[in-house]
Every structure is written in structure tokens, then in C-alpha cells.
Amino acid sequence: MTAFAPDSLVLNRKLPLWYQVSQSLRASILGRAPDASLRLPTEEQLAGHYGVSVLTMRQALKELEGEGLISRHRRRGTFIEPGARRGAPVRLLGSVDAIVAQQSGERTTILGHERTAVSGELLEHFPDTSELVTYRRLRHDSVSGEPTNWAENAVRTELAESIDLADLERFPMTKVLRDLVGVKISRITDTVEARLADPETAALLQVPLLSPILYYTGVTYDDEGRVVDVARIRYRGDRFSFTVTVDAH
Template sequence: MTVFAPDPLEPNRKLPLWYQVSQSLRASILGRAPQASLRLPTEEQLAAHYGVSVLTMRQALKELEVEGLITRHRRRGTFIAPDAASATPMRLLGSVDAVVAQQSGETTTVLDHGPARVPVPAELTEHFPGVTELVRYRRLRRDRASGEPVNWAENLLLPQVAEAITPAALERWPMTRVLRDVAGVRVGRIDNTVQARLADPRTAGLLRVPLLSPILHVTGVEYDQGGRVVDVARIHYRGDRFSFAVTVETPVGEASG
């Protein structure tokens, strides 16, 4: 069994250092040799390898732990998850302002007459420990120019966060901006997962597409800066009204292929 040896880092001044380290280490984990050890070097050794502080290294490792690529055990060390190479999502870095800007070309209609209190769905209990009820809003978004439906969204929020939210605010702004500017939430990050699905009767009717036609389902988990989940959005996009673009920059002189 060979010792796990991560690749060196090519710094990019446009991205946070901890994020660059986490993505470099992530690539090394997923591309490791089959016979490589599952045990990672210590935080201090990894920090020295990447030329960063232990605090930066710790933040990078935390990101990989949240993703499920590694497990950390007090006194035993840090280990690569045995199934780390299976169904691992691509993680991209963006800003909250970018999310708000991308949604500014849409008009929004609130579908519910008022906020509804609903039990926490079983699949979301891990995000809301100790919480029994959430506040639900449902909204339909249309393209501002054509009036065509783009997506419909269901947001499930902590009751104490939803208290300050009004229907007028929900019709005027995306939920991320409502949370930030109306509810006073200091948004820390948003984790988005995109999946292909078939339109159910509700989705087909709202988006004006045939039943069982392809749609894209996005789950967005929104955290405040303290790491608490404040909102889970479940958004259903028409397949012909959604595109996903990624720009990847390489260090100067690095070949692509």
C-alpha cells in the first residue's frame, strides 16, 4: 500500500485559499491510486505541503468532510471515505449576489394565500434537528419578457426566520434576498443539488408542459453564517428554460485536455 500524496497547489488570487486547497485535495482523493492508503497526513503536514496555515487547512478539510469525502476521528486521524469516488457531486463556488442577480429577470407570483405551517418532511430532518414545524411558501416564476413559466419553487423555512417575511417581498425579490434584506439573515452559503426528473401533475400544470416530460429539480439548502440551515428550496425548472454554465480558469502555462 502506497502513502497518499496530494498534488501541489497552483494558487489563484480570485478564489479563497481554503477553497483552492479543498478542491486540490479533492482532486487528489478522487484520482488516487487504487492501492493508496486511506489515511491522510496530519493537518500540520498538509498545511506545510500546501504552504498554508493550519486554520486554512482545517477549513478546507471541513468542506471535504461535509461533502462526505473524508471522515475525521479524534486521536486517530483523518481518513478518505472508502466510497469517496462514487456519485460525488461537483462543487462550484459563487456568491450570494450572483444568485440574486441571476433571478432578477423573472417575475414571481405567490401561489399560497398565506404562509402554511407544515411538519418537517422526513428527508429534511437532518437539516432541522429539534424542529417540528416549518413555514412553507410556494411561488411561480415567469420570464419577465415573454411571460412564460420558468420554474415553480417551494421554500421551507424556520418559523422564526419567516416571521418578518411578507407576500409583497416574496413577489418583489428572490428568497435569498428576502432572507438577507427582510428577515435579516446573514447568509453564509447555499448548497445546490440538480437532478433530472419527470413532471408530476402539479408541475406539468404550473409550467405548462406535458405530464412526465423532463424537468430539472434543484434542491437548495441555505445556511446562515453560524452554519444553521434557515431555508430549503425545492425548485422545478422547465427543461427548455434552464441552462447551466461553468467557467473554469487554468493557471497560466497549464495545458488543457
């Protein structure tokens, strides 16, 4: 059994530190290796890893404990719950790390990928190119095996050349582009709306035709202001909820 190793995190001072730490640690827990230890490092070790105070670390751990992802035992330590791979409410707080965290922890099946012409709603995002590579993926709950959402990602062809399909089975597209391909992501614009399940979505998500779903669009920009990826994700309406927190400062 290997030791549990949390991912690194670049802190954004405009967002609550405890929230950023909890979301980064949450992503590490949900995306951990199958043979990873369930025992977490001590509060002091985790605080040193993330570069925050022990008080901030305790607040982050309290959040994860409230989600049922970890349990804390006096004198014994903090442990990951064995079933900590289930779905949880999706919360968008404006952090790329938060988005990565929310998309982690599910089993992913690649449905296919192909070069496609730029058309329809993608035209406004990619005015400087005529062709993209579209990836289609189906995500399942790691415990129940039920489908939770399916995603289409339209990515620039020059970036797609560096994408390994095996990585897309393990990580969200945002993480692959940023951490493995090397794209410097500046921002992601998210839109969520209610829709009805079309025949393809109903079949993939195993829900009745025309049943309510959540349709998410995420437009990812690099540091030059170019759109590098447009994600369109259909979530089962009975499995997810969205909470948006707006920082007024």
C-alpha cells in the same frame, strides 16, 4: 423617469471581480423599477460605485453586452435593452450574489404559504425543529408571460415572521432573508438533477406530464451553521441550462 441605480455589492476576492460585478449589475438590470431610465451610468461612475478598476468594469459590461442585456454606443453611452427581462442560462459560481442575480428579473406569483410539519427530505436539514413555514411561488418570463419555474421554500418559523409576501413577489428568497430579514448567510449548497414532471409540475409549468425538468435544491446556512432555508425549484427543461464553474485555486 427615475435614474437607474445599481445595487451595492460586497466583493469576494476568491471569485473573478468582473464576474461578480457583471452578475450584480445583471440583477439590478433585471430587477429595475418599471420607470427606471434605460441609460446606465458611465464606466467611470460604475467602477467607482463597485470599487473596481475601469478595465474590470469594461469586462463586466462586455459580458452583459454578450448576453444581449445592454448595448454600448460610442459617444452616446451604454443603454439597457428594452426587452432585457428574458430568461438566460443559470450559472452557479459559488457566490450568493450570483445566485440572487440568477433568480432575479422574473414576474412572481405567490401560490400560498402555510405552516408545515418537518418531514421527508427536510428532516436531515432541520433536526432541531418540528415545524416550518413553506412558501410556494410560480415565476413567469416577464416578456412572454410563460411559466419558467415554480419554487417551494421551507423556512424557519421565527424567520418567517419577518417576511413580507409583497417582498417575495419582487425579490428571491435569498435576497429577502439576507437583505431584509437580516440573516447572515455563510453558504448555499446547490444540487441540480434531471427529473420528470409530476402532475402538479406539469400543470403549473404548462408542459406535458413526465416531460424532462431540472430539479434544483438549495440549502442555505447562516453564520452559525444552521440551515435557515431549503429551496426546491422545478425548472422547465426547455428554458434553462446550468453551467458550474469550479475555482481550482
